[in-house]
Amino acid sequence: MIKIGALVSGGGTNLQAIIDACESGYIDGKVVSVVSSKDGVYALERAKKHSIEGCVINKKMYGDDTDDVLIKHFQDREVDLIVLAGYMTILSEKFVNAFKNRIMNIHPALIPSFCGDGFYGLHVHEAALKKGVKISGATVHFVSPITDGGPIILQKAVEVRDDDTPETLQKRIMEEAEWKIFPEAIKLFAENKLRVENDIVRRSDK
Amino acid sequence: MIKIGALVSGGGTNLQAIIDACESGYIDGKVVSVVSSKDGVYALERAKKHSIEGCVINKKMYGDDTDDVLIKHFQDREVDLIVLAGYMTILSEKFVNAFKNRIMNIHPALIPSFCGDGFYGLHVHEAALKKGVKISGATVHFVSPITDGGPIILQKAVEVRDDDTPETLQKRIMEEAEWKIFPEAIKLFAENKLRVENDIVRRSDK
Numbered sequence: 068m069i070k071i072g073a074l075v076s077g078g079g080t081n082l083q084a085i086i087d088a089c090e091s092g093y094i095d096g097k098v099v100s101v102v103s104s105k106d107g108v109y110a111l112e113r114a115k116k117h118s119i120e121g122c123v124i125n126k127k128m129y130g131d132d133t134d135d136v137l138i139k140h141f142q143d144r145e146v147d148l149i150v151l152a153g154y155m156t157i158l159s160e161k162f163v164n165a166f167k168n169r170i171m172n173i174h175p176a177l178i179p180s181f182c183g184d185g186f187y188g189l190h191v192h193e194a195a196l197k198k199g200v201k202i203s204g205a206t207v208h209f210v211s212p213i214t215d216g217g218p219i220i221l222q223k224a225v226e227v228r229d230d231d232t233p234e235t236l237q238k239r240i241m242e243e244a245e246w247k248i249f250p251e252a253i254k255l256f257a258e259n260k261l262r263v264e265n266d267i268v269r270r271s272d273k
Numbered sequence: 274m275i276k277i278g279a280l281v282s283g284g285g286t287n288l289q290a291i292i293d294a295c296e297s298g299y300i301d302g303k304v305v306s307v308v309s310s311k312d313g314v315y316a317l318e319r320a321k322k323h324s325i326e327g328c329v330i331n332k333k334m335y336g337d338d339t340d341d342v343l344i345k346h347f348q349d350r351e352v353d354l355i356v357l358a359g360y361m362t363i364l365s366e367k368f369v370n371a372f373k374n375r376i377m378n379i380h381p382a383l384i385p386s387f388c389g390d391g392f393y394g395l396h397v398h399e400a401a402l403k404k405g406v407k408i409s410g411a412t413v414h415f416v417s418p419i420t421d422g423g424p425i426i427l428q429k430a431v432e433v434r435d436d437d438t439p440e441t442l443q444k445r446i447m448e449e450a451e452w453k454i455f456p457e458a459i460k461l462f463a464e465n466k467l468r469v470e471n472d473i474v475r476r477s478d479k
Contacts, residue, residue, distance in 0.1 A: 177408055177430075180386045199473035202383055202410065202428040222408040224383075224430035229475050267405035269435050 069096040069257045072146035074137075075103045076155035079110025080241060081173055081249050085150060086117050088250035095257045100144050102137065104156045125156070134159040141166070148256055150249070151210065155187065160212040168218070168263050170210035171256070173249045175240050177222055178206040182215035192233040192240070203227050203236065205244035207252040209263065218268045220261060221248040275302040275463045278352035280343075281309045282361040285316025286447060287379055287455050291356060292323050294456035301463045306350050308343065310362045331362070340365045347372070354462055356455070357416065361393065366418040374424070374469050376416035377462070379455045381446050383428055384412040388421035398439040398446070407433050409442065411450035413458040415469065424474045426467060427454040 071089070073082050082101065088094045101114035101121045114121035122140075129136045138161070141149055151158075151172040163170060174182055174191075181194045181203070195203045204224040211217035223244035227236060255261050260272045277295070279288050288307065294300045307320035307327045320327035328346075335342045344367070347355055357364075357378040369376060380388055380397070387400045387409070401409045410430040417423035429450040433442060461467050466478045 177383060177386065178406070179404060180383065198385060199425045200384070200428060201425055202430050204408065204430070219405045219407055222406060224408050224410070229479055273435055 069147040070099045070145055071096050071253065072141045072144060072149045073098055073101045073110075073114075074149060074151050074154040074156075075101060075108060075110035076105050077108050077110060077153045079108070079113050079152055081245055082110050082150075082152040083113055084246040084250055085152065085253060086113065086119070088254070090117070094250055094254045096148070096253065099146060100140070102140065104154065110152070134162045138162055138165045148253065150253065152249075157214065158210065163210055163212050168209045171207055171220065171249075171252060172210050172215075172217070173245050174206045174208065174215050175203075175237065175245060176206065177202070177204045177224065178208065178215055178219060182206075184214050186215070189233045189237060192231075192236040195227065196231060196233060196236065201227050203240060205240050205248060207248050209268070211266075218263050218266050220252040220255070220268050223248045275353040276351055277302050277304045277459065278347045278350060278355045279304055279307045279316075280355060280357050280360040280362075281307060281314065281316035282311050283314050283316060283359045285314070285319050285358055287451055288316050288356075288358040289319055290452040290456055291358065291459060292319065292325070294460070296323070300456055300460045302354070302459065305352060306346070308346065310360065316358070340368045344368055344371045354459065356459065358455075363420065364416065369416055369418050374415045377413055377426065377455075377458060378416050378421075378423070379451050380412045380414065380421050381409075381443065381451060382412065383408070383410045383430065384414065384421055384425060388412075390420050392421070395439045395443060398437075398442040401433065402437060402439060402442065409433050409446060411446055411454060413454050415474070417472075424469050424472050426458045426461070426474045429454045 089096050098119050103123050104125045106123050111121040126133050149170045176191050181191050202224050206222045207220045209217040225240050225243050262269050295302050304325050309329050310331045312329050317327040332339045355376045382397050387397045408430050412428045413426045415423040431446050431449050468475050
């Protein structure tokens with residue numbers, strides 16, 4: 068059973084999907100610590116409801132030492148995997164290298180479309196609608212020092228509708244893609260079915 | 274019933290899918306002329322087999338007048354729509370503007386991924402595999418003066434497999450996506466169900 072650490076900044080709906088998948092046994096793992104970059108976010112409430120440790124670690128508290136504090140926090144808890152579940156802070160190269168191919172992020176588009184610096188939250192969906200794409204989706208990937216640039220684990224396509232707003236598209240991509248492929252990717256990781264070769268993720272079960 | 278002109282440069286498998294869709298009645302239209310940029314390509318054989326006019330028009334024959342010759346060729350035949358079915362020549366702004374939102378192209382990726390100058394043929398699939406995407410697909414779009422930049426009409430996602438080569442991925446995207454959405458987009462055009470608003474394609478049937 069793997070130990071999972073989570074980094075959050077907001078409501079934590081993806082965190083909830085992951086907690087549920089662990090509790091149901093779909094993922095052979097357990098979320099052991101939820102760290103938020105912000106005080107008072109609902110993701111911390113979710114942790115509390117499930118008796119998971121929750122705390123706040125951010126630059127306001129630790130300044131330049133923040134990433135060292137974060138690294139030590141997760142190392143002390145011996146986490147096997149760190150999931151970014153709506154974490155709105157850029158991680159340092161030092162942090163990423165400390166957990167190489169052991170940090171997962173979800174991005175609400177089909178990378179390499181609509182990703183990189185500036186593409187976060189509703190901006191992603193605004194850009195997709197402005198381009199007029201008919202298919203968007205979500206991507207789970209390992210985190211590398213380049214924003215949204217790490218090895219892709221899973222992707223799922225979602226239809227874009229003519230009457231979509233950024234909000235309706237965001238909601239559909241969450242429900243139809245994110246809450247499915249994020250737990251699925253973690254399940255595969257927990258079952259040791261993912262290997263990374265030359266920055267490409269291969270599945271040992273396929 | 275719309276009149277369709279086709280521009281080709283090679284084997285013409287997409288052309289075949291379109292001819293078949295016209296002959297079966299799926300598209301309320303008829304391919305009236307197939308123009309190739311190269312001599313001796315199999316697309317011209319396909320035209321012949323279906324008693325469709327075929328000819329070669331290229332820069333070697335007409336130099337700087339090529340686009341004027343092409344424009345006149347299709348205007349003389351009163352085509353409603355021009356389809357680029359594996360046409361490997363960049364069209365001039367003059368040609369594109371002469372048939373604004375009446376030229377369709379198919380691109381073997383989910384635009385805006387893996388598109389633009391340099392992304393043609395197998396290069397598209399090589400790039401997708403190098404990036405390690407798990408989903409690719411195809412896009413039908415109206416042609417604008419910017420390569421692969423025009424309004425998107427239809428897209429279809431296709432799964433990428435761990436053991437794919439550029440060739441196997443190309444084949445699957447053709448079979449599962451291109452040969453379906455290209456005829457479908459033409460069908461919608463023939464039924465007058467597509468309108469372009471601010472470079473976004475809207476469907477009147479949805």
